Amino acid sequence: MPHRGSSHVSATARDGLAARLKRWFPEREFFMRSQGQVRFIRITSRLQMIVAAAIAAALGLWLAMMVTMLVSRYLDARDRERLLQREAAVASAETRVSKYRNGLGEVADDLQKRQDFIEKMVESHVGALPNDLPKGTVSDSSAEAGKTVKKISMELPEAAGLARIEARQLAFIEKLTRFADARAARAETAIRRVGLNPSMIMASNRGAQGGPLIRLVTGPGNDVDPRFARLGASLERMSGLEDGLARIPNTLPASLEYISSGFGYRSDPFTGGAAFHAGLDFRGPIGAPIYAAAAGTVSFAGIRQGYGNCVEVSHGNGLMTRYAHMSRIGARVGEKVAAGAVIGQIGSTGRSTGPHLHFEVRINDQPVNPRPFLEARPNVFQEGRAGQPASNRS
Template identity: 75%
Template sequence: MKLSEVAARIRSWFPEREFFMRSHGQVRFIRISPRLQMSLAGGFAAAVLLWLGLMTATLVAQFSSAQDHAALLQREAAVASSESRLNKYRGGLDGVADDLARRQDFIEKAIEGTIGELPKDLPQGTVSDSSAEAEKTVRKISMELPEARRLARIEARQLAFIERLTRYADARSAAAETAIRRVGLNPAMLRAASREGQGGPLIRLFTGRDETIDPRFARLGASLERMAAMQKGLARIPNTLPASLEYISSGFGYRSDPFSGGPAFHAGLDFRGPMGAPIYAAAAGTVSFVGVKQGYGNCVEVSHGNGLMTRYAHMSRTGARVGEKVDAGAEIGKIGSTGRSTGPHLHFEVRINDRPVNPRPFLEAASNVQQEARAGSAPAHRG
């Protein structure tokens, strides 16, 4: 089709249009020429194309960033070949010794900051085993540079330890994530929240003279970060009895109202106990409310992040301040009978995004799984 025919067809889409308007008994005619119509259509099409281009660029950038991060976490520990390591040894034993010293500093600081005392037995699995490649490297170095054999052995032992430590961190993370899912929370949300409020100067971490980081160390760093985030999130899940009480006097859900006798919904658990007995925070968090609420009497609320909040009601006395950071087991008040209450007891609620949920699964499951997560073993199945 010729260009003139294409132009003619396009012009046929935009014939001259005439509109009339009636106002106060007068009629006015408005004419819209083909040129104006084509200009408006072209401007609209350009705006749509620009918007689509920006959206595509944004999606590509997000996908690329996610792929880069996933590649680090999912790939098995990439192992430098024996030939490349041999070249480093040929470059001088002093440099190799410096590399090993810097690696050792990294290991010690990582363990001290995230784990503390390392257990004797570490689990297997989750990362690849580079011991065979490391032994091959030791043999090659020993044949060509006998004086470097000892350094090569040290490096092989160090790398084996790094892989075992990564398995340990992955196992603890998996156990913590299981505990978090068990009470209906999303581990990914807790991990994302752990990165909020962070900053500081960029100090790059290197484990080699050429300012590169061995991928096994990168994998270890990612595993330790994930473990620390999951442990922090787990500590903020209600897992501690809020009081040393006799028994639960009223459960969560529908019940007969103690005053009217009619059907009603009970948004928490009631624990009967003596007047003035201490009340404890069920998990670490920040005190978000202290005061009187209708029906609850004297009340304390603790925010644990990610929309999770615990409420403690009917207190005879409050013992916390708004904005105060509290640990699990910290005393925040005394048992009483204020508000809509028939006798001394603690009304305890767990709320997610201000929606009440049953506290019993938190108190029954989370504390047991916390112990399993600290031990670094997979939690047992609960029927």
């Protein structure tokens, strides 16, 4: 009897669930009219339940995946945090105090190795610093640093090694500042020789900057040692001028026989009348490569009236170069190109009497004579980039 009662309760529960499901998913009937005929479509309760179950299963699977991903990210973040804590413990205050207590000589040896590493890193990225650097661009603390080392050696002999390392660091910072000033001066001279304003180049390079504020603290009381601040300013100026210099046309756009038409007024080859020619024409065979005259971003690649197949490269500071009459375009809009990169092939498309490259230099969309840029190329731009590692030169 108890078994029979249990079965009865179970059957009643199933019947109640089935009744609720039928109320939630009643049979539905739709009709469609097509070409004068009416068709009825019946959707059974069973089919609706299957579709609802499939959707619920998919939603459950998605939620399970999301939970798994969040748990995985949490575990990864926890593991990284533990790793950072272990790494920080290596150089904790207690560790450093222990080293100092064991002897300043060992600390001095560690700092000496660190200084050697810094100098080698700078040399690998910047190159060997020459000895004949200009003296007047930054202060020379060598004499005062020498007095400090002597005084500390007499009064605190155990700290003499640290004083010598500090003096060496200051001397290195000042030498690096003079080096940056010398390179900035060469780049500025090169920019002026082609008729451009270095201040305009610098202002353009500052146009898009950002990031978190990380203050440079090098002394007590959150003070910045002026020698470090001076180095930062010099490196920023050097970088801005050299980046701008790299974007000034300085590479021949093609290996060609000769210039067949110059910049300025000439007799138009089609009408015979006086006309203005906005660039230089270089004669060459069809299919010969055309090179970007400077680093930049391709701003146009297509057909322009009169120019035929044409590529334009923007170099910043309102500076743009145009390459026309191509037989084939080899660059796409938005592509970043280096000086000397192949961007197309010589042809005779557009308003042209024969295969050649029409090359323009424009500043704020006004044509300027390309000759000063190309004629300065062999010496001015090499001098302007003197002192850079070979891998940084275009």
